[in-house]
Amino acid sequence: MEFGPYLMLAMLEGAVLAAVLALMASGLSLTFGVMRVVNVAHGEFYMLGAVMAWFVAHLVGGGAAIAFIAAAVIAPLAVGAMAAAADMTILKRIDYDPERTIVATIGLLYVIQQVTLMTYGADARPVEPPFNSRIALPWFEWGEEGLALYYPWGLSTTSYKLFVIAAAAVLILAVRLFMTRTKAGLIMRATQLDSEMATAFGIPVERVYAAVFGIGAGLAALAGVLIVPVQQAHYLMGGDALLLSFIVVIIGGLGSMAGTIVAAILIGMSDGIISVFFSPTLAKILATLLVALVLVFRPQGLFGSRPR
Amino acid sequence: MLRIEGLTAGYGAATVLRDLTLSAAPGRITCLMGRNGAGKTTTLKAIMGLVRPQAGRIQLDDTVISDLSPHRVPAQGIGYVPQGRRLFGELSVAQNLRVGLMTRGSGAEVQEEVLDLFPRLRERMGQRADTLSGGEQQMLATARALCLRPRLLLLDEPTEGLQPSMIEAIRQVILTLRDRGAAVLLVEQRIDAVLAMADHVHLIENGRNLEDFDAAQLTRAPDRLRRHLGV
Ligand SMILES: Nc1ncnc2c1ncn2[C@@H]1O[C@H](COP(=O)(O)OP(=O)(O)O)[C@@H](O)[C@H]1O
Ligand SMILES: [Mg+2]
Numbered sequence: 001m002e003f004g005p006y007l008m009l010a011m012l013e014g015a016v017l018a019a020v021l022a023l024m025a026s027g028l029s030l031t032f033g034v035m036r037v038v039n040v041a042h043g044e045f046y047m048l049g050a051v052m053a054w055f056v057a058h059l060v061g062g063g064a065a066i067a068f069i070a071a072a073v074i075a076p077l078a079v080g081a082m083a084a085a086a087d088m089t090i091l092k093r094i095d096y097d098p099e100r101t102i103v104a105t106i107g108l109l110y111v112i113q114q115v116t117l118m119t120y121g122a123d124a125r126p127v128e129p130p131f132n133s134r135i136a137l138p139w140f141e142w143g144e145e146g147l148a149l150y151y152p153w154g155l156s157t158t159s160y161k162l163f164v165i166a167a168a169a170v171l172i173l174a175v176r177l178f179m180t181r182t183k184a185g186l187i188m189r190a191t192q193l194d195s196e197m198a199t200a201f202g203i204p205v206e207r208v209y210a211a212v213f214g215i216g217a218g219l220a221a222l223a224g225v226l227i228v229p230v231q232q233a234h235y236l237m238g239g240d241a242l243l244l245s246f247i248v249v250i251i252g253g254l255g256s257m258a259g260t261i262v263a264a265i266l267i268g269m270s271d272g273i274i275s276v277f278f279s280p281t282l283a284k285i286l287a288t289l290l291v292a293l294v295l296v297f298r299p300q301g302l303f304g305s306r307p308r
Numbered sequence: 309m310l311r312i313e314g315l316t317a318g319y320g321a322a323t324v325l326r327d328l329t330l331s332a333a334p335g336r337i338t339c340l341m342g343r344n345g346a347g348k349t350t351t352l353k354a355i356m357g358l359v360r361p362q363a364g365r366i367q368l369d370d371t372v373i374s375d376l377s378p379h380r381v382p383a384q385g386i387g388y389v390p391q392g393r394r395l396f397g398e399l400s401v402a403q404n405l406r407v408g409l410m411t412r413g414s415g416a417e418v419q420e421e422v423l424d425l426f427p428r429l430r431e432r433m434g435q436r437a438d439t440l441s442g443g444e445q446q447m448l449a450t451a452r453a454l455c456l457r458p459r460l461l462l463l464d465e466p467t468e469g470l471q472p473s474m475i476e477a478i479r480q481v482i483l484t485l486r487d488r489g490a491a492v493l494l495v496e497q498r499i500d501a502v503l504a505m506a507d508h509v510h511l512i513e514n515g516r517n518l519e520d521f522d523a524a525q526l527t528r529a530p531d532r533l534r535r536h537l538g539v
Binding site: 183186187189190193194196197198199200201202203204205 | 356357358377378379380381382383388390394396397398399403406407408410411412452456
């Protein structure tokens with residue numbers, strides 16, 4: 001394949017990763033933004049979304065589309081409820097102390113991982129995509145009759161991958177509208193800005209925290225459901241996803257939604273392109289290097305505001 | 309009627325208030341005075357449930373509010389205008405008011421009533437709170453508290469750093485609220501302002517009651533207050 005079509009293929013793969021990453025990292029960013037805690041178990045909620053999608057798809061049966069829709073509804077709700085319960089039983093008890101929350105969520109990470117290993121097993125299992133037609137993509141060249149379109153061999157994507165990109169974009173927009181246009185979103189933002197004043201105006205801050213922790217986990221689970229038809233569900237898949245989410249959230253600026261989205265696109269696209277042209281390892285090395293540079297020269301992230 | 313009896317409270321291991329007793333009656337302005345660090349802000353926070361009592365109790369009419377969860381205290385009808393305003397800076401004026409309206413499920417008519425007291429805010433409803441001038445921010449902080457139709461209004465140095473015209477506007481609103489029958493508990497440092505408005509003054513030192521002045525005793529208050537506050 002020539003360079004142009006090859007680059008386009010790489011960018012499409014990158015866009016799928018960027019979309020899933022943006023969704024997952026926005027959950028992490030929301031949790032940090034409102035609660036000021038770092039959730040180390042975030043990657044496991046992503047893994048649980050994928051694994052539950054497999055369970056639900058197998059229990060429901062009856063066609064790939066129905067099974068997938070059931071998984072996309074049930075898995076995020078179940079994971080969100082589980083996370084909210086963990087918040088109320090664990091994080092509330094340690095008073096959302098930032099350091100102790102890191103330790104507690106590391107514990108949660110291992111519990112979730114081991115329980116998944118014991119019940120789901122060590123195999124990677126696929127979930128069938130609801131639809132998966134191959135779409136050949138055109139490329140152009142300058143011929144004797146000017147610009148001509150043609151379909152290079154190997155330049156194609158699937159309808160499902162395009163759907164993942166669109167679905168992630170719609171979901172992120174929905175989260176944004178929820179935060180800016182609804183009463184629940186107003187309550188969460190007031191809590192984020194000044195939790196003491198929120199309490200002084202009757203907002204039950206601890207319940208808000210449980211809801212935010214649940215929503216953050218639910219977004220990670222949704223990302224897991226979206227990726228599993230492309231990538232298969234495996235009990236260790238949360239690790240890489242967590243690392244990439246942290247990279248994105250740090251580069252974008254902790255707690256900044258817009259920064260998180262931009263950084264996810266940056267990291268996702270460059271990861272896709274570098275992986276295709278060079279190697280996935282180089283992509284991770286460069287991403288980690290970028291984080292180090294951001295931490296040194298702009299610790300608040302590209303879009304974060306300076307700590308006051 | 310607000311009654312604080314034998315209140316001991318503080319932050320973690322540090323005790324700030326010691327056996328403090330004070331009250332605020334409906335239709336009256338009660339002023340709380342004391343030097344910097346005397347515990348005035350801590351007293352208001354304790355009323356709101358934001359600082360937990362180690363001993364003593366806080367009662368509003370028949371309800372022991374010191375037994376309630378902190379987020380249930382404001383719904384008793386307690387509006388809090390904190391020191392330094394503490395607005396939700398990234399939210400609009402309208403959204404700040406909405407937080408106040410939600411506290412007791414007040415409707416749009418309450419917001420209209422409140423905005424009638426602060427016409428300047430009406431023109432700024434869509435603006436971010438942190439872009440308002442200092443005086444407008446104080447108006448918004450007061451308006452936000454009025455949105456829950458408080459029977460007890462707590463104000464912590466509401467005129468700190470404001471221009472005289474703004475101070476007068478805030479004063480007029482406080483007097484209006486008193487005339488409508490609310491109990492007003494005001495932390496204020498300017499002695500002349502206190503003497504012009506107060507029905508009752510509690511002077512505290514190191515978190516303890518030092519002296520009380522009721523309406524009849526206010527005439528001898530200026531000298532005592534000046535000497536104690538050192539102005
Ligand atoms: N969040 C806090 N944690 C610990 N100590 C505090 C805190 N806030 C205030 N204090 C202390 O409590 C005392 C009373 O403070 P405060 O109530 O703010 O006084 P005032 O409002 O009368 O100036 C001071 O000694 C202050 O240092
Ligand atoms: Mg004070």
